[in-house]
Amino acid sequence: DQQVKQNSPSLSVQEGRISILNCDYTNSMFDYFLWYKKYPAEGPTFLISISSIKDKNEDGRFTVFLNKSAKHLSLHIVPSQPGDSAVYFCAAKYGAAGNKLTFGGGTRVLVKP
Amino acid sequence: DTAVSQTPKYLVTQMGNDKSIKCEQNLGHDTMYWYKQDSKKFLKIMFSYNNKELIINETVPNRFSPKSPDKAHLNLHINSLELGDSAVYFCASSQGTGEAQPQHFGDGTRLSIL
Numbered sequence: 437d438q439q440v441k442q443n444s445p446s447l448s449v450q451e452g453r454i455s456i457l458n459c460d461y462t463n464s465m466f467d468y469f470l471w472y473k474k475y476p477a478e479g480p481t482f483l484i485s486i487s488s489i490k491d492k493n494e495d496g497r498f499t500v501f502l503n504k505s506a507k508h509l510s511l512h513i514v515p516s517q518p519g520d521s522a523v524y525f526c527a528a529k530y531g532a533a534g535n536k537l538t539f540g541g542g543t544r545v546l547v548k549p
Numbered sequence: 550d551t552a553v554s555q556t557p558k559y560l561v562t563q564m565g566n567d568k569s570i571k572c573e574q575n576l577g578h579d580t581m582y583w584y585k586q587d588s589k590k591f592l593k594i595m596f597s598y599n600n601k602e603l604i605i606n607e608t609v610p611n612r613f614s615p616k617s618p619d620k621a622h623l624n625l626h627i628n629s630l631e632l633g634d635s636a637v638y639f640c641a642s643s644q645g646t647g648e649a650q651p652q653h654f655g656d657g658t659r660l661s662i663l
Contacts, residue, residue: 438591470651472654477656477657478656478657479553479639479641479654479655479656479657480592480639480654481654482651482652482653485649485651523590525592534597534604534605534646535580535582535597535605535643535645535646535647535650535652536594536597536605537592537594537652538594539591539592539593541589541590541591542590
């Protein structure tokens, strides 16, 4: 029972262009969403988050958009850089569950020079 | 100076053995977690401790027993290892459990059962 889904297992983009990663969720109780980035043989690293009371959060080259009615969020990376090549995980949580994160399956991003 | 460190990084052992994975964080956080990343790459929470007290205990076989001697350490002991236990295990920590407290992960322990 996957409550958080990342339907694109991989994405290839040219350096300097925009990367758009998508994430869908089914549990309407989720009220906080996070994106993590993971390099091979390393642990996930927190990237950016958004509360369900917002529809957009921006941090430098990274912007997360939340569409609650569609139960959908996306991560935009502009401009994409070769160092952005990694696996990106979407995660969700809700207040009553404490800090329990439910992760999606990840999207592997390859940024070509 | 690694923030969340796990040992060992790799663990290869026989079915039926008992093994432990250690985790330490030097961030001063009060909450620690264990996650399992299976062959399909899904990260799933197993346990969480807040100030040495168990607060999250997912449906995990009781062969898995976490132990938190202090709030900077959360070890994972696994009895009678099975083939299905092969996975990468990640330790994480956060300051509290509020929504603005992202979890910081270690680099994982790859467990392979022969």
